[in-house]
Amino acid sequence: MGNTTEAVGGVQSVDRALTVLSILARVGEAGVTEIAAELGVHKSTAFRLVTTLEGHELVQQTEDRGKYRLGMGLVRLAGASTARLDVVQEARPVCRRLAAECGETVNIAVLADHAALYVDQVTGGSGLQSHNWVGQHIPLHATSNGKVLLCELEADEVDRLVETLPAYTEHTITARRTLHRQLATVRAQGFAVATDELELGLTAIAAPLRSAHGDVVASMSISGPTLRLPERRVEELVPVLVDAADEVSHRLGWHRQAAVGG
Amino acid sequence: MGNTTEAVGGVQSVDRALTVLSILARVGEAGVTEIAAELGVHKSTAFRLVTTLEGHELVQQTEDRGKYRLGMGLVRLAGASTARLDVVQEARPVCRRLAAECGETVNIAVLADHAALYVDQVTGGSGLQSHNWVGQHIPLHATSNGKVLLCELEADEVDRLVETLPAYTEHTITARRTLHRQLATVRAQGFAVATDELELGLTAIAAPLRSAHGDVVASMSISGPTLRLPERRVEELVPVLVDAADEVSHRLGWHRQAAVGG
DNA sequence: GGTGGTGTTCCCCATGACGCAACGCTAGCG
């Protein structure tokens, strides 16, 4: 009987095990009893599922006889997953160079499920990463990456993906018309800026990564504290970012002239 | 074709499903038949497992009736996973054990802003110790931690980070060529030593901590008075330190074999 | 149009996963 999300797949025990992963992703840490309650199964069942997950390192215990949380096997799998995305593979060296060059964090995002999904991140300057965004879903209308990913879609497609426009700060775009107007600008100038729109004090600029067909398949961004990225510095960074993005697009087989069947 | 992992956990079908993920991580793409063969099960069984995985977006089909590969759900889960951990947290128990085991001070350092930043410290057995390094910025060219943090960077990146090479003692490296040569050695042997280079009478050895991607994200060091750490004792401690560092790397998701390219 | 490959579906059987209950353990509290 459905508590959360159930009957997704065919094999019951596998479905339950994978639901355990979702639960842990949501709550961070959980004990066997808690998981069992959420799944609606007996403790022992939950325990066996968790143990199996642990055997593959997708889950790990915080300590002996302790709670469980997601494990590093997931990171490994996700790495293998994104590594197959040729976007990430091709972009990584460029990201690294860009991050080092401007001392800010560089991200790669793709369109996934009504949101921008961050698939890679290289932190600038300091090796101690402030916050790892990889795997996070970010609202499309409040981020530079989101705007880039949307900018070449049909208007009704944009409206389908962006169902609501919640305000995160006073600068967040909340009107559909404003959004569409901004997307036109982004499309025209080839990059997007978002200042304090998702979070006060957070600024980001983004540029599109294109496949051989010319489609926008991903977005590359530079982000950092608004204090470090005032208007003047943004103006400096934009051409650097666009150049880097173009280089990645080039590696992916895109050529400015080679518009395939307009 | 070796069955890589078998009977790891308790629940058979879950175990098989997770093995499917490993297989896909290894080969990139695979069809139902291929997966079934590798698992040693019937096609239909493999199909059901894959379908369940697909329901949770851990796997996706390249096209209709096509092969399967790892999905974006993994990236999401991995993001939730890495958000909860950081180097210090994972390293702390190992540091404590290491410090107790060898009776010297153990430090964790990361690259930050043209210097090594000490982010954690566990003092060794002997009671009162020198001052606390945590939060201190330390020159990269005169410390074992610095050498480790630099050793896998590009040569020009190293030169950018190390602007000048001031001499702190008569043993400090002051020539760029010497530094680059030493970094190559560190990279090759997997650890660094610094004797009397920052301060007369102070010896330290360091080894790299790697992320799931294989990048050197931090450095772990053992340091103490040169009197207590003569060459012979350093030789004893190096394998102990490297083992400890490898263990932390492992916890962070790094696996020697898990080089993604193949 | 044959032939061998794929991913997919159905159905029946026995295997293997489930719920139960009991265990060892820790923590809190009277």
Added chain:
DNA sequence: CGCTAGCGTTGCGTCATGGGGAACACCACC
């Protein structure tokens, strides 16, 4: 200090459930 209540963990008998065989739909090559 023992008593209880909660935890994660384990063995066991039973029956739901997942597995395998075979047939299906489809594609590509010959």
